[in-house]
Amino acid sequence: MPQELLIALCIFVSLIYLLRVAWKRLHGGCDGCAQNGCTPPAQSKHTSTSARNDTESNNL
Amino acid sequence: MDSSNTVGATGDKASLASTSGKNTAPTSGDKLAENTRICTLADLKPGESGTIINIEASCTASSHRRRRLMEMGFCHNTTIKCIRVAPFGDPVEYRLRHYNISLRKHQARTIQVCTPATQHTEASKSLVLTPPEPIELTSEATIPATVALLGNPNCGKTSLFNRLTGLRQKVANYAGVTVTKTTGQCHIKKQQCTLIDLPGTYSLAPTSPDEQVTCDTLLGRRNDTDVPDCLLVILDAANLPHHLYILNEAIELGLPTVVALNMIDRAEHLGIQIDHTALSTYIGAPVIPVSAYTRVGIEQLRTALSQARVPHHPPAQHIPDLLSEAIDTAHAGISTAFTHTSKERSRLLTQRLICENDSIIRYAKNGDESLVVMVTEAQKKLAAAQIDPVATDIESRFEWVDAIMHTWVTTPSTNVGTQSQMHERLDRVLVHPVFGLIGFSAIMFAVFYTVFSVAAPLSDMVEEGIGTFSVWVCSFINPGAFYDLIHDGVFAGVGGVLVFIPQIALLFLLLSILEDSGYLARASFLMDRILSQVGLHGKSFIPLLSSHACAIPGIMAARSIGNTSDRLITMFVAPFMACSARLPVYTLLIAVFFASESALTQSLIFFGLYAFGIVAAFLTAYIGRKCTMHNSSQSFVLEFPAYKIPQLRAIARSMFDNAMHFVKKAGTIILAFSVLIWAALRYPEISLEDKQATIQEHGMSLAQWESIEQKAETSVEPAALNHYTAIQHAIEAKQTEESIAGIIGHSIEPLIAPMGFDWKIGIGLLGAFGAREVFVSTIGITYSLGSDTDEENTDLHAAIRADTRDDGTPLWTIPVVISLFIWFAIAMQCISTVAIMHKETGSWKWSLGQLVYMNGLAFILATIVYTTLS
Missing domain, CATH: 3.40.50.300 (P-loop containing nucleotide triphosphate hydrolases)
Known part of the structure; x- marks a missing residue:
């Protein structure tokens, strides 16, 4: 595969990925970014199901 | 005003009742000792004990705060001991019901005690618990959903x-x-x-x-x-x-x-x-x-x-008949208001309504007037009979608790359920008004010193490993554009960030140790007075400390703060705390521009950057409090956990999880940014004519250029090789200037020029809005474009230091670096933080206000500092 084509593919994938992350973040969704307490979806050892972290809005 | 009041040995009940103004004077079972003093809890000196005789709602402490104190054990006839006073005289640590708790003096003044502690009839002995028939736990499994x-x-x-x-x-x-x-x-x-x-x-x-x-x-x-x-x-x-x-x-x-x-x-x-x-x-x-x-x-x-079984209802507690009747009558009349819940729960809600818990009203149907009428009627009846429904309800529950303790729990006579003597000794030092503050400062400095200095050799090892891996991977790729992408984009960008894994791992290791040890609650106690002076709250401490890992959990942790304005101000200033994403930026800039300084000086600079964020947060909180005129809460109720030796497994897991998270971030977001930034700096490529023109402009013929290009480096004369290298850099500079990134950078340059930044830094700043670490990867990519595969990091540092502006003056001067530090310390660059702020406050007003304020402040301060120092 020509190197230019590979580069174009990398750029396209990166762009799509970052747009997806930005969309999720702006809509408050979890993209696994936060750490130390803001729980990213974690895999359960026993049940292979993930934790769901419900972050309620607290209209101050 | 002296609130103390000495009572004679006879225990003048009338004077007690008049002092409290309530119907909760010591009961007939109390024996008041000679020279018993009636005073407020705030009047107790460390080491003194007393017996609570009344807790009243003052004008500043609302009914739900009074209720909460009672639910935590501040009930009539409870023995309480003053343990110690925090630095600057407030708050105060007390001990009751076998645990330690801190209260502000203002709250303590609403609680009346008689001292020394009276010998009173134990409620537990008056309530006899008789177990009903033993239950049989069936083997039939009913698995709850x-x-x-x-x-x-x-x-x-x-x-x-x-x-x-x-x-x-x-x-x-x-x-x-x-x-x-x-x-x-x-x-x-x-x-x-x-x-x-x-x-x-x-x-x-x-x-x-x-x-x-x-x-x-x-x-x-x-x-x-x-x-x-x-x-x-x-x-x-x-x-x-x-x-x-x-x-x-x-x-x-x-x-x-x-x-x-x-x-x-x-x-x-x-x-x-x-x-x-x-x-x-x-x-x-x-x-x-x-x-x-x-x-x-x-x-x-x-x-x-x-x-699981539906438990037996607690036995008839010592609730006055009138209160029980009032609850039953009101419940019968208003049970239709609670259609969405069971009979038991609706009775509990009715009881809560009568006990003045305003928030419970929301559980009922909206606009149900009969509910309000029935509840008000019940409250009037109780008031006429001088029955305090809140105190009666809570005290009767504690009677049940005490009866259980008396019947089925055996405790040793001393030091039960709390810290052992060693823990007490630890507290004497760590929560001491003077040594406590010194210890706190030392602990915080030790954390940041360790993160910066201890991790440095480990970082070097990671860097060497990445370098070796980079060479190995690149050996499989033919020279060309894709090779450049992997070498100059992926490895320079992602690798440049990954070298900070040891710092990140150490930061989380130390934070985990602090979190698991039980010290943080003590630190909140130590810091409450200082924080309250700047408009924050003692409970703001843990959210702010959590923000050193990431602002998002820090903002969410503010939920534990009851007062709305305290919570809001804590969330607003939390992003000022230097999060782990800033760590690679600080470390890189210190390593490049303060390389000649000693490790201690470098650590002090690093610590100073963290301190700068804290000071900015405090000033913002202070000004915010003054401008909005919202009063801070007078309440600070904090339970002291027992000290624990941090579990090795738990802290290792926390460190590993966070390090892996960092690797994941580097392998996803930062990788994607690195690819895009590399492409933006590389394309469109300059034309062959432009390249030739540049070579000729620098006094070299095309033939000479091609001849040097084709020869091995060793066979070229040093002078010619230097000339060739200089021209190569000029071509690269022209390439980056005319690239997409160059065009974008130049277009934003007028905006960032007042802070001393040029377009290259501007590109890094733009990328940092996606993730702050991208600034490091951008710098890595920018200064490694066209470099050799075996170029060492120190050469990269030298290349950064040697970079110049268009007019030939050095780009990276100390004023520029300080200005950049200020920008990164203060500016809000994290979209996730904006989103979580919106979610927690339910309003764009606060999240966008925070974004504008932080970036505006960063711009103004960076401009002032750059202009002044230049």
């Missing part, structure tokens, strides 16, 4: 949740770690069951948003969650006098229940013996001793969840 975990803060709910589900939710040794509802799956007898981990609460009358989540879930007020099928009430076995209260309330919910006596290992170590079988028989539901730490009893608990 949903089980909610309920308990006091810091009783180990999340630890148990993690054990049962196999998940890794965050746990730490202070109250308020869990602030949201989390669900996970658990297997009971091969059937799946959903566990709901709820934030801790001292009662079902919430006083903060996190507690509201718990109460709403249990009372069926949430649209997204049905009332759970089963309750798992978790109690700290080492501190039952304080934790049984929530069980009493939970029983009234009328749900099938299982009780877990968590930390049973610690209770046994302290010599506490609990007859859990008899207690189980009495309550009518399984009571299982467990230890989430040692895994003792976990399987029994799993089995018990299938045998």
Whole structure:
């Protein structure tokens, strides 16, 4: 595969990925970014199901 | 004004009643000693004990705060001891019901005590508990679909949740770690069951948003969650006098229940013996001793969840008939208002309504006038009979608690359920008014010094490893554009960030140790007065410290702060704390521009950057408080957890998880940014004519150029090689200037020029809005374009230092670096933080206001500093 084509593919994938992350973040969704307490979806050892972290809005 | 009042040996009841103005003077069972002094709790000196005779709602302490204090054990006839006073005289640590708690003096003034502590009739002895017929736990399994975990803060709910589900939710040794509802799956007898981990609460009358989540879930007020099928009430076995209260309330919910006596290992170590079988028989539901730490009893608990029973209603407590009747009458009249909940829960809600808990009114149908009428009528009747429904309700529950303690729990005579002598000694130093503050400063400095200096050699090793790996990978790729992408884009960008793994891992290791040790609650106590002076709250300390890892959990942790304005101001300033994403930027800039300084000086600069963020947060809070004129809460109720030796496994896991998270971030977001930034700096490529023109401009013929290009470096004369290298750099500079990134950078340059930044820094700043670490990768890519594969990092540093502006003056001067430090310390660059701020406040006003304020402040300060220093 020509190197230019590979580069174009990398750029396209990166762009799509970052747009997806930005969309999720702006809509408050979890993209696994936060750490130390803001729980990213974690895999359960026993049940292979993930934790769901419900972050309620607290209209101050 | 001296609030003390000495009473004679006869114990003048009339004068006591008039002092308190309530009907809660010492009972007939009290024996007032000679020279008994009546005073407020605030008048007690460290070491002095007293007996609570009244707690009243002052003009500043609202009824729900009074209620909360009573629910935490500040009840009539309770013995309380003043332990110590925090730096600058406030707050004060007290000890009651076998645990330690801090209160501000203002709150302590609303509590009347007589001192020395009186010998009073123990309520527990007056309430005799007779176990009903033993229950038979059937072997038939009825697996509940949903089980909610309920308990006091810091009783180990999340630890148990993690054990049962196999998940890794965050746990730490202070109250308020869990602030949201989390669900996970658990297997009971091969059937799946959903566990709901709820934030801790001292009662079902919430006083903060996190507690509201718990109460709403249990009372069926949430649209997204049905009332759970089963309750798992978790109690700290080492501190039952304080934790049984929530069980009493939970029983009234009328749900099938299982009780877990968590930390049973610690209770046994302290010599506490609990007859859990008899207690189980009495309550009518399984009571299982467990230890989430040692895994003792976990399987029994799993089995018990299938045998959950609706517990027996607590026996007729010492509630005056009039109050019981008032509740029943009101309940009969208004039960239709609670159509969405069970009879037991609606009676509990009615009782809460009568007890003036305003928030409960929201559980009823909107606009149900009969409810208000009935409740008001009941309240009037009670007022006429001089019955305080809140105090009566809570004290009767504590009678039940004390009776259980008296009947089925055996405790050693001294130091029960609290710190051992060694812990007391630790407190004497760590919470000392003077040494405590010195110790706190030393601990914080040690954390940041360790992160910066100890990690440096490890970083070098990681860097070498990445370099070797880079060479190995690139050896498989033919020279060309794709090779450049991998070498100059991926490895220079991602690799440049990955070298900071040791710093990140160490930061989380040290934070985990602090969190697990129990020190953070003490630090909140030490810092409360200082924080309150700048408009923050003692409870702001933990959210702010959490923000050093990431602002998002820091902002969410503010839910544990009850007062709205305190919570809001904490969330607003939390992003000023230097998060772990800033760490690589600070480390890189210090390593490049302060390389000649000693390790200690570099660490001091690093510490100073963290301190700068803290000062900016404090100033913002102070100004915000002054401008908005919102008063800070007068309330500071904080339970002191017992010291614990951090679990090696837990801290190692926290360190590993966070390091892996960082690697994941580098391998996803930063990788994607690196690819795009490399492409933006590379394309469009300059034309061959332009390249030739540049070569000729620098006084070299095309033939000479081609000849040097084709020869090996060693066969070229040094002077010619230097000339060739200079021209090569000129071509690269022209390439980057005319690239997409160059065009974007130049277009924003006028905006950032006042801060001393040029377009290259501008590109980094733009990328940092996606993730702050991208600044480091951008710098890495920018200065490694066209470089050799074996170029060492020190050469990269030298290239950064040697870079010049278009007019030939050095770009990276000290004023520019300081200006950049200021920008990164203050500017808000994280989209996730904006989103979470919006979610937590329910308004774009605060999140966008924060974005504009922080970036505006960063711009102004950076401009002033750059202009002044230049």
